[in-house]
Amino acid sequence: MRRRSALGLGAAGAAALVTGCVPLQPLGDPPERPERKQVSADGRPLREGGHLVMALSSEPDRLDPTTSSSLYTRFVMQTMCEKLYDISADGEIVPMLATELPTISEDGLTVEIPLKDGVLFADGAEFDAEAVRLTLERHLTLEGSTRASELGPISAVEAIEPLRVRVKFESPFAPFTAALADRAGMIMSPQALDELGEDFGNHPVGVGAFKFVRRVPQTAIEVEADPLYYDADNVHLDRITYRIMTDANIRAANIQSGDVHVADSISPQDFEALQAVDGVGTLQVESLGYQGLTVNVGHAPEGQEPPSTPLATDERVRQALSHAVDRNALVNTVFNGWYTAAGSPISPSSPYTSPESRHLPAYDPDAAKALLEEAGVEIPYPVRVTVSNTQDGLRYAQALQAQAKEAGFAIHVAPMEYTAVLDAQSRGDFEVVLLGWSGRVDPHGNAYSFWTTGGGNNYPGVSDPEVDRLLEDATQVTDIGERAEVYGEAVARMQEVNAFIYLYRVRSLTAHRDDVAGVAVYADGVVHLSHAAFLDGDRS
Structure with missing residues (x-):
């Protein structure tokens, strides 16, 4: 209802029009801002279990990799819908659900992708080449897809072996691998797609360290550890709640008080102050x-x-x-x-x-x-x-x-x-x-x-x-x-x-409590929580 109300005000021209004056400061050389992309445990023991709360600065849109256009949706999907490829801390493309980078034919028209074996979706469906084919074809054909133009001039997607996908192009398409390191590479459960169709975004099912539990619009999204995840031994938390906190001052206050453990998009107005707060750590990376x-x-x-x-x-x-x-x-x-x-x-x-x-x-x-x-x-x-x-x-x-x-x-x-x-x-x-x-x-x-x-x-x-x-x-x-x-x-x-x-x-500015390790944020702006953990002996 709040979304409709805000839109109605905008369409009618009744939204408050802001006027104000912000005096310009003199230009100078910008200070050096060394990057810090991830939180290491530094040899301290990790505690298994716990419920981590992240303050999310905006409400994600639909949790559907095919139609989503919001950065904040990528935050949530990072934990529960892995991609064929990912980017590393150094900004390089690395295999995720694929086992290696694609093989590309000499003419650039055929790409083959080998896939991981023994991987299950959160609903128990098998991850294989057919699941990849169905996902990519949905990206290409679903009305309202924002992925189609990212994938290029694909003429065919084929499951040529149980764990090998072949993609054919009408003309060479250099950005294809990079597209698969983002939402276009998030593979969805064929079982869930069959059952839910266009309603997939209300109960998304992918391969991930966590699986979807519930969403309370404008309030929170909750995920829990997925016991079927292929790397479950390296998942430490029981549960993550993404709590929607659009006010930057409130996010900063909640990190300071310990009511949340991680907060994204810290305002530059608050960041330097938080760096001086005992019990709070910060991450920053160029976007x-x-x-x-x-x-x-x-x-x-x-x-x-x-x-x-x-x-x-x-x-x-x-x-x-x-x-x-x-x-x-x-x-x-x-x-x-x-x-x-x-x-x-x-x-x-x-x-x-x-x-x-x-x-x-x-x-x-x-x-x-x-x-x-x-x-x-x-x-x-x-x-x-x-x-x-x-x-x-x-x-x-x-x-x-x-x-x-x-x-x-x-x-x-x-x-x-x-x-x-x-x-x-x-x-x-x-x-x-x-x-x-x-x-x-x-x-x-x-x-x-x-x-x-x-x-x-x-x-x-x-x-x-x-x-x-x-x-x-x-x-x-x-x-x-x-x-x-x-x-x-x-x-x-x-x-x-x-x-x-x-x-x-922007520079991605993230704050975290010092009792949390394994949090990372890279140049694509996404905060990674899949392998986060509380430090042993500290409060969750």
Whole structure:
């Protein structure tokens, strides 16, 4: 009911419009922030059993690997729906339910994947090549799938042996293995798919250290250790509860008091203070993802006409909006130097980076005003920005609002609950959304489905033949340097179209109690709890 209420307010324009002023701080060199990705037991004995509570900063969407689009769903699914591949602490792709990296034919059109033996789903069904085939075909064919464009031009999926899958492509597709290290590689129980169909997300069944128990909407999701898990000897906890705590102050307070054991997305405003608290530890890692403005250029709710405003139809107006943002000054002001400015979907730490993908569009309010005048629009030009109603999101939106005034924009900030923002974005019921993407190892996962015509995450409704061609070309190139060049060309065009205006990259900031070990967070932003444990002699 809360989701519908928030959406109704947004659609009717009755949500509170935030106004405010956040003074910009002077720029300086950002402090060094050494990464700490996992909690080691450091030789201390582990205690078997216990109930761990994690404070989750937002409500996950549907627990269905085929249709999910929320980072927070990946947190929960990490414990109960393993993938064919995973990423390591070093950001490398490693086998998970597969036994080794895929074998690829010389022409790049055939891929074979060997699978682990003796693995069972949580419902007792056997994990085999047929289960993989059914999952991949569901990703490709289910209406509303957000995985289809991630998997590429597949022509056939075959279970050629009980533990070997063959995938055939119409043309070579370099990002395929990386896609299988994310939701596209989460394998679902064929028995559960047969029984539940599209209702799978209400009672998901996969292979994992834990299995689904219950969900109380807006409150909590609970999982328990799965005795059928193939590596059950290395699972220490009895149960995990993901408690939804959208308020950053409340998450920080609950970690400090010990009422929760792990908390994600700690605000930079709280992180340094928590580092000094006795009994609390922290993890931090650079993200592969980005935060930015999604501009609606051609997406409308069913039965309605696409937007026809100057912002939607004139590149000059969107270019002006990009010039209205001093990316470095805003992250310095709002996030105390913990986050970094961004101008593209490709992280500077990626092997596919290039000068073009690292380029930050200039902050130039005079050029922005000149573009608005050239476009013949009213000044100040009004823009409604929908934002998740978190403290950090609202602080950034308010700072952006204040800064953009100088460039000729009147930004109205419309806060919504996170899941309501996702719904509005998916339906096309927005002008501009301030939201982000947690990031993938391969740039394909950060760009293709968002930018290509008809892509599963193409929320702006953008269709640009040049971007389509370049992103398609990048999927067929295997040389890292060549792919980086192609992505650089694509970014140059993206910064002209500005259907997405990239703003900054977060650092994943996680807090934990000192009596917990085995917690990890990697560059994809997901907190790993499958092998977490309490330390012997300490309170759970």
